[in-house]
Amino acid sequence: MQVTETLNDGLKRGYTITVTAAELDDKVNEKLAEARPGIEMKGFRKGKVPMALLKKQFGQRLLGEAMQEAVDGAMSKHFDETGDRPALQPEVKMTGEDWKEGDDVVVEMSYEALPEIPEADLKSIKLEKLVVKAAEEDITDALERLAGTAQNYEDRRKGSKAKDGDQVVIDFVGKVDGETFDGGSAEDYPLVLGSDSFIPGFEEQLVGVKAGEEVSVTVTFPQDYGAENLKGKDATFECTVKAVKAPKPAPIDDALAKQFGAEDLEDLKKKVSERLEGEYKGAARAVMKRALLDKLDEMVGFDLPPTLVEAEAKQIAHQLWHEEHPEEKGHEHGEIEPTEEHTKLAERRVRLGLLLAETGRKNEIGVSDSEMTQAILNQARQFPGQEQQFFQFVQQNQQMQQQIRAPLFEDKVVDYIFELAEVSEKEISKDELEKAVEALEDE
Known part of the structure; x- marks a missing residue:
């Protein structure tokens, strides 16, 4: 041979x-x-x-x-x-x-061939870690939002008209072609206007009603309605309005805390504070990661495989085109030629990708089976009722596995470099953190 x-x-x-x-x-x-x-x-x-x-x-x-x-x-x-x-x-x-x-x-x-990638002096890198503490007003705002989700309804003043967001308590009888139908009648039914829980057009016709009024509501069942005998049919609902109620947020107290799994209000405040600071920590990590990638991009230079850069530039151009044309769901469009800006961004991504991959390889950093399983399960939760099917699909799809593994690997390498780098902490406000995150999106 x-x-x-x-x-x-x-x-x-x-x-x-x-x-x-x-x-x-x-x-x-x-x-x-x-x-x-x-x-x-x-x-x-x-x-x-x-x-x-x-x-x-x-x-x-x-x-x-x-x-x-x-x-x-x-x-x-x-x-x-x-x-x-x-x-x-x-x-x-x-x-x-x-x-x-x-x-x-x-x-x-x-x-x-992949190029020879020079080693970067990772210990010489200096980074700033932004730290944000949960302010009292932020905790209060979060508690008020929780109270809003646990709201009750109380009767409006006699003679008040129902508004969008109000709850109306109604008796109704629905008829199609003059005949009642299964599921078309109810008594003392609490309906929140604007919740879109009824047939399209139903709730809008109850805006402005008062307690004690009788209203006739006419709607058309959608063509994709679940009951075959009602698809596309016109229906009339005779409604009696028994009460008009305004939303009332639940009081911020121990009872509210227990609804959300806390022992009391102080415990709920502590949990809310921890959750907020966890969110701030994630945002601060994204800012520090960008700073690290910028420094690595400046520190190391080497030849890049043209085919990798070309493929990445085409992917970037394709993705950005779809972001600019959200109405185009398919891929029937013609070829999208990458611009010089796309190619420049592609070169950065390929360079950093190869550098991080080499750093991970040399330092034996990998993604364990248990880490992969946990990541797949986390994604599977986005498909309620289909978790098992999603898990099996990923297990049989190498490309999907790589899409899940790649960001896990990158984050582990980034965390490894964070440990070697000289990191100083800087405490800032939530608003300052938000501006730093917005700056990342603008770049």
Whole structure:
């Protein structure tokens, strides 16, 4: 077997791999010898079938396997000896369209090698960690929002008109073509106007009603309504308004705290404070991570594989185009050409991606099976009732696994660098943190 270099230009590499006919024949014979003890054939005892007969019977079938294994072996040996790591899957093609059994196999292999990535002095990096404490007014605002979600309703003044957000208590009887239907009637039904819990158009016709009034509401059932006999049908609901109630936030007290799993109000305040500071910590980490990536981008420079940059630039251009055209849900649009700005951003992403990957590789940083499982379960919770199906889908989809693994790996490498870097803390206000986060989005 012979490997001959044909291209060495920057990171581009090209090689010709030649597997001789004799080597292929030896490999086929080796496979037949391995399988021979278990082969039975009429007229011969098990394991005693002549090699010539086995070769005639199975040789052609094994030849393709032998070719593939020989080429794969040559590639593996080449990468072991040279230390090259291809940026993308090498392109491999067989030469000679008129190849026939007995000829040498000649394969052309080309790829872009990953560059030598210089080590950065990670301990020399200086970073600022923003710290925000939960202010009393922020805790109060959060408690008021919680109280709003646990609100009650109290009767409005007699003669008051119902407003959007009010609760009306109604008796109603619905009819289609003059006939009542299952589920179309109820008594003392509490309906919050604007909640969209009834048929489209129903709640809007009750805005402005008063307690004691009788109102006729006419609506049309949607074409996709659950009951087949009601799809697209016009319906009339005779409604009696028994009460009009205004929303009233629940009082901020021990009872509210217990609704949200706290022992008392002080315990709830503590939990709210911890949650807020957890959110601030996450935002501050994003700011510090950007600062780290900016410093790494300035510290290290090396040649980038053109195909990686091109692929990343196209992905960026495609993503930004869809953000600018949210009405386009599919991918039927024409090709989107990356701009110079897209390419510049792609170069930064590829450079930092390779640097972080190399840092993780050299320091044996990886994502454990348990970390992957937890991440998949976290994402599965976004699909209530379909968690098991989502988990199985990810388990069977290598690309999806990589999409989940990549950010986990990056965060672990970033945390590793944070530990080596010189980090000073700076206490700031929530407003200052929000401005720092907004600055990230503007870049």
